Amino acid sequence: MRRFFALSLATSLLGGCSCKGTPAPPASTTDTVVVVSPRQAPPQPVPPAPAPPKEPTAYDKAVQFHQQGRLSGESGNLQEALNHFQQARELAPGWPLPIYDTALTYLLMGDTAKALTFYEQVDKLEPKGFADTKRVLECLRREKSGRVPKGTFRKFIDLMRLRDPEAYERQLAEMTKAAPNFYPAWREFIVYGKDLDEQERRLEKALSLKPDAESRGELLVYKSNLLRRRGKEAEARELLQSLVDDPQSLPSTVTSAKEALTFTLPP
Secondary structure, three states: OOOOOOOOOOOOOOOOOOOOOOOOOOOOOOOOOOOOOOOOOOOOOOOOOOOOOOOOOHHHHHHHHHHHHHHHHHOOOHHHHHHHHHHHHHHOOOOHHHHHHHHHHHHHHOOHHHHHHHHHHHHHHOOOOOOOHHHHHHHHHHHHHOOOOOOHHHHHHHHHOOOOHHHHHHHHHHHHHHOOOOHHHHHHHHHHOOOHHHHHHHHHHHHHOOOOHHHHHHHHHHHHHHHHHOOOHHHHHHHHHHHHHOOOOOHHHHHHHHHHHOOOOOO
């Protein structure tokens, strides 16, 4: 999420000097003499007029349209959200967030073809990864090629919204049967294994499906956790270090591996 901030301008007034007991000299004419009383405060400087407000930049306007699009999407008006996201994209074509939200909106509307197009644009702008773009792209491409039943990823989004752990596990099990090549379901299904053996089998199943680079990194970091639970600390650390050193690892994978290297299991 992008944070919005506002700049504030602070000004201070400088106080004048106090000339106690010193009257003003007489005027050059003989008609009037102006005297400043010793008890009269000297005149204060007039504060400068406030600067005129800055004209919003194209990016400022894009941020506003994007925010309006998010609000429209949250209220269920997806077409209006798309209109706002389009205005944001036109004003800031190099900003990936409105493009990403456009892709997600089309995905929620069931238009996977358009969703795929916009996810590809995000991936082109951010080749090292942006949110879950690489995972979604790979899944939609597999649906398009017929390797995964169409609509699977859309169903997966609905599944991820479930709050009941038992219902979630049950539907994950059903999805791994209905779409056995859909690796995100296997990835989520790992933690529900009744023991280490079953969790490892599910993890290896997910890896065997050749997931996207982001998911593969996550799976390997999780594998290091399972190795540690088996008491194989040295092997786990070797795996994590290999992810850190691999030039093909995504920044998110390197960050996760480094964080995992800083932890050790309690005795």
